[in-house]
Amino acid sequence: MSDATVIKPDLQFVNDIIKGGGESLKKCYQCATCSVVCNVTPDESPFPRKEMVLAQWGQKDQLITSPDVWLCHQCSDCTAYCPRGAKPGEVLNAIRKQSIKHVAMVPLFAKIATEPKLIWLLFAIPMALLYVVLMILGTQISTPCGQKARSWRTIISCLFPRSILFSPSPSYSRRCRPSWGSSGSGAA
Amino acid sequence: MEKKYGVYICKGCGIKDAMDVEKVAGAAKKVQNYKFHDVLCSPEGVQLIKDDMAKEGVNTIIIAACSPRVKYEEFDFPGALVERVNIREFVAWTMEPNTDATNDAAYDYLTMGIVKTQKGELPEPNILPDLSKTILVIGGGIAGMTAALSAAGAGEKVVLVEKDAQLGGFANKLYKKIPTGSYINKPLIVDTDINKTCAEVESNPNIKVYKSTTVTRTDGQPGLYDVTLSNGETMKIGAIIMASGWKPYDANRLDYLGYGKMKNVVTNLELEEIAKKNGGKLLRPSDGKPALKVAFIQCAGQRDPNHLPYCSSMCCATSLKQAQYVRQNDDALAMIFYKDIRTPGRTELYYKEAQNNPGVMLTKADVTGVSDAGNGNMFVEMENTLFGLKTGEKVKVEADLVVLATGMVPTSRAPQEYADGLTKAAGGGDEAKKNYLEQTPKPDYILNLGYRQGPEIPTLEGASGFADSNFICFQYETRRTGVYAAGGVHQPMNMAEAQEDGAGAAFKAIQAMDHVARGVAVHPRAWDVTFPDPMLIKCTACKRCTEECPFGAIDEDEKGIPKYNLNRCRRCGTCMGACPERIVSFKDYSVDIVGSMLKAIDVPDDEDITRIVCLVCENDAYPAIDTAAIKRTKIDPSVRFVSMRCLGGMNLVWVADALSKGIDGMLLLGCKFGENYQCHFVKGSELANTRFSKVSETLNRLQLESGRVELMQVAINEYDKLPEMINEFVEKVKEFGPNPFKSM
Numbered sequence: 001m002s003d004a005t006v007i008k009p010d011l012q013f014v015n016d017i018i019k020g021g022g023e024s025l026k027k028c029y030q031c032a033t034c035s036v037v038c039n040v041t042p043d044e045s046p047f048p049r050k051e052m053v054l055a056q057w058g059q060k061d062q063l064i065t066s067p068d069v070w071l072c073h074q075c076s077d078c079t080a081y082c083p084r085g086a087k088p089g090e091v092l093n094a095i096r097k098q099s100i101k102h103v104a105m106v107p108l109f110a111k112i113a114t115e116p117k118l119i120w121l122l123f124a125i126p127m128a129l130l131y132v133v134l135m136i137l138g139t140q141i142s143t144p145c146g147q148k149a150r151s152w153r154t155i156i157s158c159l160f161p162r163s164i165l166f167s168p169s170p171s172y173s174r175r176c177r178p179s180w181g182s183s184g185s186g187a188a
Numbered sequence: 189m190e191k192k193y194g195v196y197i198c199k200g201c202g203i204k205d206a207m208d209v210e211k212v213a214g215a216a217k218k219v220q221n222y223k224f225h226d227v228l229c230s231p232e233g234v235q236l237i238k239d240d241m242a243k244e245g246v247n248t249i250i251i252a253a254c255s256p257r258v259k260y261e262e263f264d265f266p267g268a269l270v271e272r273v274n275i276r277e278f279v280a281w282t283m284e285p286n287t288d289a290t291n292d293a294a295y296d297y298l299t300m301g302i303v304k305t306q307k308g309e310l311p312e313p314n315i316l317p318d319l320s321k322t323i324l325v326i327g328g329g330i331a332g333m334t335a336a337l338s339a340a341g342a343g344e345k346v347v348l349v350e351k352d353a354q355l356g357g358f359a360n361k362l363y364k365k366i367p368t369g370s371y372i373n374k375p376l377i378v379d380t381d382i383n384k385t386c387a388e389v390e391s392n393p394n395i396k397v398y399k400s401t402t403v404t405r406t407d408g409q410p411g412l413y414d415v416t417l418s419n420g421e422t423m424k425i426g427a428i429i430m431a432s433g434w435k436p437y438d439a440n441r442l443d444y445l446g447y448g449k450m451k452n453v454v455t456n457l458e459l460e461e462i463a464k465k466n467g468g469k470l471l472r473p474s475d476g477k478p479a480l481k482v483a484f485i486q487c488a489g490q491r492d493p494n495h496l497p498y499c500s501s502m503c504c505a506t507s508l509k510q511a512q513y514v515r516q517n518d519d520a521l522a523m524i525f526y527k528d529i530r531t532p533g534r535t536e537l538y539y540k541e542a543q544n545n546p547g548v549m550l551t552k553a554d555v556t557g558v559s560d561a562g563n564g565n566m567f568v569e570m571e572n573t574l575f576g577l578k579t580g581e582k583v584k585v586e587a588d589l590v591v592l593a594t595g596m597v598p599t600s601r602a603p604q605e606y607a608d609g610l611t612k613a614a615g616g617g618d619e620a621k622k623n624y625l626e627q628t629p630k631p632d633y634i635l636n637l638g639y640r641q642g643p644e645i646p647t648l649e650g651a652s653g654f655a656d657s658n659f660i661c662f663q664y665e666t667r668r669t670g671v672y673a674a675g676g677v678h679q680p681m682n683m684a685e686a687q688e689d690g691a692g693a694a695f696k697a698i699q700a701m702d703h704v705a706r707g708v709a710v711h712p713r714a715w716d717v718t719f720p721d722p723m724l725i726k727c728t729a730c731k732r733c734t735e736e737c738p739f740g741a742i743d744e745d746e747k748g749i750p751k752y753n754l755n756r757c758r759r760c761g762t763c764m765g766a767c768p769e770r771i772v773s774f775k776d777y778s779v780d781i782v783g784s785m786l787k788a789i790d791v792p793d794d795e796d797i798t799r800i801v802c803l804v805c806e807n808d809a810y811p812a813i814d815t816a817a818i819k820r821t822k823i824d825p826s827v828r829f830v831s832m833r834c835l836g837g838m839n840l841v842w843v844a845d846a847l848s849k850g851i852d853g854m855l856l857l858g859c860k861f862g863e864n865y866q867c868h869f870v871k872g873s874e875l876a877n878t879r880f881s882k883v884s885e886t887l888n889r890l891q892l893e894s895g896r897v898e899l900m901q902v903a904i905n906e907y908d909k910l911p912e913m914i915n916e917f918v919e920k921v922k923e924f925g926p927n928p929f930k931s932m
Contacts, residue, residue: 004569004582009481009521014546026544029529030552030574045577053574057549084540 010058013098017055020114022094028052028086034078040071047071048078048088055095064102069095189310191269193219194246195302196237198228198253198276206280211291212252215298221246228253229262241268247310250301252294255814256831269310269776273301277817278829282911289797289825292790296828300785304776307784311775313707313717314754319411320424321705322347323697325431326403326634329357330382330683331675332431333389334690335697339429340394344698347425348389349398349417351632355386357433358676359683363463366509368684371541376512380683407638409741409755410670411704426704427670427697430645430655431690432634434596434676437496442489445592446558450566452479453558453590455488456506463513470513470520472589474564482514483568483587485555486526490595498652500595502682505535507593508542515547523585525553525570535682551575553583561586598677601653602631603644635671641740645671648870649863654679662711664693667870669710669739669756672696709759712807712868713833716759718774724749726771733763733772738836738870760869761837765879770839777833783845789828791850795926798826800918801846802855803838806831807868808904809857815907823911824918827855835859835899836872840879843886843897850930853921855914856880856899873901893924 017025032049041047047068054062063069069092078088097114104110112118112125195216197209209224216222221244225233228251240246248269253259256272263270275294283290321344325336328350336346354360364377390397398417405416406428413425439447439455446453451474454462462470470479484507489495504526511522522545529550531539542548553570561567567584575583606628613624637643645655645666655673657665664672674693675686700710709716722733729748741756742763764772770779791799804810810831816823832838835858846854858873859866867873877899884894898917902910 004584005575006567007575007583007585009523009549009585011519011521011547018546026546026548027540029539029543029550050574050577053551057551057575059575 007057007059010060013058013060013063014056016098017091017094020094020097022055022087022091024085024087025052025055025091025094026086027084028056028082028088028091029084031083033081033083034086034088037077037081039075039077040073042068042071048092051095052086052088052091055091060098063095064099066099069099072096189247191248191305192245193221193248193250193302193305194237194240194244195219195222195250195252195298196228196233197222197224197298198226198233198251199224200227200229201254201276201280203253203276203280206283206285207275207291207294208286212275212294212298215295216250216302219250219302229259234262237265241265248305250298250305252298252301255810255817257811257814267310269305269308271301271305271308273297274829277814281817281820282813282823283825284822287825293825293828296789299788299790300828300830303784303788304781307778307781308776311716311718314719315705315707316412316755318424319701319705320413320426321345321701322423322425323427323429323694323701324349324403324413324415324423324425325429327357327431327433327675327677328352328355328386328389328397328399329431329433329675329686330359330385331433331678331686331690331693332357332429333385334687335429335431335674335694336389336395336690337385337392338691338694339698340392342694342698344394344694344701346392346395347398347423348395349401349403351400351402351432353400355389355397355399356382358457361457361464362460363468363513364509365683366505366535366538371538376538376542377509402632403634403636405636405638409753410700410710411755413670426701427672428635429672429674429690429693429697430600430634430666430677431674431693432599432677434598434680437489437594437597439489439592439594441495442592442594444557445485445488445555446566446590447592450558450560450564450590452564452566452588453592455592455594456484456503456510457594459510459513459591463510468513468516470517470589472564477588478517478520479514479589480517480520481565481587482511482520482522482589482591483566483585484511484522484524484591484593485558485568486524486529486593488592488594490593491527496595496597496652498595498680499530500680501530501532502680503593503595504529505531505538505682507591508539508548510591511548512542512545515545518547520547522548523568523587524548524550525555525568525573525585526550527552527554534684556582558590559584564588566590596676596680598652598654599632599634600645600655600673600677603633604647604653606631607642607644608647634677635668637668637740638743639668639740640734640743641737645673646740651863661866661868664689664696665711667739669741669758670697670700670704672700704755709757710755711758713759718759718776719754720752720757720759720761720763720772720774722750722752722763722767723771723773726769728769730768732766732768736762736766736836736875738762738872758869760834760872761832762834762869762872762875765837765839765876767839770841777837779839779841782830782832782839783842785830786842786846786851787849789846789849789851791930793930795930798852798918798922798926799850800824800827800853800855800921801851802827802829802857802914803832803835803842804829804857805835805859805873806833808859809902809910812902812904812907812910816911819907821907821911822915824915826852826918827914834867834869834872835876836869838876838879840883840886843883844890847887847890847892847896847927848929850927852924852927852930853896853917854898855917856897857902857910858899860901860903873899890929892927896921896924896927 035046035049072092076089101110112121250271252273254276255274279294323339325332325348336348359382365380367378402418407414415425416422514520514522551574553573555570557569559567569584573583614621672693674689703710734742743751861874887894
């Protein structure tokens with residue numbers, strides 16, 4: 001039987017998925033209800049039933065390089081219909097997380113992108129970068145408001161006007177309110 | 189007893205509207221005393237009958253009302269011979285109202301009922317003397333011990349016989365067991381605590397325990413067994429619980445899975461022994477190293493026509509349990525390869541919990557073999573797994589210990605195979621039989637019955653050697669009355685189920701002894717005090733009754749004359765149908781009684797009027813007709829139903845009786861053939877069909893078409909098809925034309 005594929009279970013990968021949000025992974029008993037209800041299951045592959053068994057057996061190599069796990073747009077139909085509460089949608093999410101870790105060029109970025117508690121860094125890093133750039137460029141650029149920048153503070157306040165961020169002006173909210181309500185009553 | 193008749197005709201439930209009750213009552217003219225009542229089952233109606241019994245001495249009561257399957261509590265008159273004539277279901281609810289045909293039918297039914305009471309007698313129970321009330325439990329495993337404790341708890345004396353030197357059975361070999369309470373957030377493996385149960389049994393004052401002992405001889409019948417033990421002791425026994433258990437399937441036959449060739453391929457039972465010996469550590473047999481990659485191959489030699497054709501039902505949960513042994517080591521993996529995970533009942537919840545462990549990995553797979561992977565490791569080779577996308581895609585997984593989930597073989601199987609082999613050899617002549625006896629090792633017998641039909645529970649088609657009865661309605665029942673099977677010898681089951689089974693069998697055994705003490709049949713006719721009473725002076729010793737009795741109730745004396753063991757009998761009447769001399773009778777059921785009833789049917793000379801007799805099995809066909817009647821399905825009014833205890837009691841003389849009288853056709857309605865179908869008396873209708881093969885002879889003698897007599901198989905739930913089947917038969921008979929004997 002030289003043509004047989006050798007399956008090597010990887011318990012660490014199973015634990016990684018379970019830790020990474022796929023704690024329901026082991027509940028799957030391969031009934032394939034998920035594949036039946038899934039809108040993006042290709043005809044030739046029982047998705048995500050197959051991903052579930054591969055994940056249960058820690059088939060890391062197959063999963064992290066699989067384009068299939070990126071098919072999912074997290075509609076959660078599978079999770080809703082799963083008779084055992086195995087939440088395939090959540091498990092796929094956890095698999096994608098492992099996939100990101102694998103393909104990320106800078107491991108730190110993968111870590112930031114996959115750890116919920118580091119999510120603020122996603123905003124903080126560009127902000128910090130901008131901060132640094134503006135610090136360096138300082139007064140040498142003109143602001144979008146047309147004012148001559150006196151300091152980086154002026155630039156920030158022009159980029160993010162206080163009125164939009166904190167207290168929208170009455171004229172702004174009027175403009176943005178849907179108008180069909182009043183036109184409807186006008187027609188009547 | 190001087191018979192004083194009373195005929196009571198009920199007008200309720202639509203009877204009055206469907207027929208001219210006065211005309212019908214004409215049938216009762218012979219016995220003179222007949223009365224009507226609007227609602228006979230009402231307290232007033234019942235009182236009417238009771239008053240007649242008290243004041244006028246009525247002792248033979250004919251009630252023309254509803255089916256005897258209903259209102260049996262109201263119409264219970266101890267001390268009187270009671271006959272229920274079913275003019276509600278058979279006539280009022282199934283025929284066109286107020287036609288001559290309908291009136292004729294009701295008239296005939298009433299006539300038949302009266303004839304039956306004229307011919308019959310008030311049955312008296314036959315209670316045999318010196319009945320024992322001790323229960324013998326064979327086997328001291330979990331099922332046997334639970335049976336013994338249950339019976340002892342109910343106040344019965346119990347004798348428990350165990351072959352081994354200690355009680356406990358297979359539970360002794362287990363490292364841990366599946367807990368019996370909740371599994372959720374609880375340990376998934378717990379101590380068996382079998383020693384506690386053993387101590388409880390041994391200290392119970394009602395239980396006498398014999399260890400290292402077997403049963404060498406069982407003679408007699410329920411209530412009157414004479415049991416001899418291997419230590420020479422003899423005792424009187426009332427009923428027997430057979431809890432002799434199971435043996436693991438011989439794994440040496442599973443060499444394609446590497447057993448016997450590779451040291452690290454073990455059976456599930458051997459894994460228990462390894463775990464127990466090493467305090468839970470799973471050390472490989474080859475080098476004593478801890479196993480880190482353990483493969484479980486489910487259905488090893490099971491659900492496989494070459495090995496055990498059935499599922500042992502406990503192995504999936506057992507492997508899930510043993511996977512927890514593996515996972516006591518955090519680095520170890522348990523890989524389970526299954527055909528289907530079958531965890532019946534509560535064990536499904538166990539499956540859910542056991543599966544949750546990250547190191548317990550499962551996949552469906554067809555395991556094709558186990559090959560050497562070096563260093564004592566193995567490759568488990570398989571195809572059609574859940575990993576692949578194509579059928580036949582091959583996969584292999586390396587393991588350092590392979591566990592085969594082998595199945596349960598009942599201890600009753602070897603004796604059955606031996607007996608069947610002997611019968612087959614005996615068919616080849618005395619020489620072949622002698623060779624068989626010399627060459628075949630005799631297996632361990634369990635009961636050693638002194639019955640003519642053989643020493644053990646007979647083979648039941650489809651039961652694969654289990655001492656089961658296959659009867660839906662009679663759990664724990666075997667084909668030997670008074671012997672109840674529990675545990676692994678009964679059906680494949682786990683420990684928790686064996687405990688339930690033991691308790692159930694204990695109560696059936698108590699019930700059997702109670703019935704015997706009251707002189708009623710054990711089951712299914714649990715009210716029946718009649719019994720077969722053969723007129724042996726006319727017996728020709730043809731042995732047909734002894735051969736055909738489905739329960740081995742009839743032995744032979746030295747002269748070859750049948751010896752009826754009343755307490756083994758279930759009152760089906762198969763012997764009555766078998767007897768060519770027609771000498772077997774019950775007080776209210778005999779060849780003569782049924783024959784006279786058939787002859788009492790009024791057959792008009794009018795060639796356009798058809799008369800069909802329909803003999804129906806009381807257990808399936810009769811209730812099916814009742815149900816059809818409740819649904820008001822129309823049945824041809826030319827049909828007259830006659831209830832049979834079992835079609836196995838069909839005597840061919842009735843065909844001649846009916847057809848020579850001018851009855852145009854005869855239909856027999858019985859159970860489906862084969863032992864797999866749930867005939868209450870094993871295979872009564874099949875037996876009737878065998879006898880039926882000779883019916884064309886009778887018909888030819890009468891110069892009649894053989895199609896006038898037919899046997900149909902019907903199940904209790906086929907009430908929707910049944911009227912159509914009957915009506916089609918009537919049409920067919922009408923096409924033959926009238927019976928030429930009609931006008932004679």
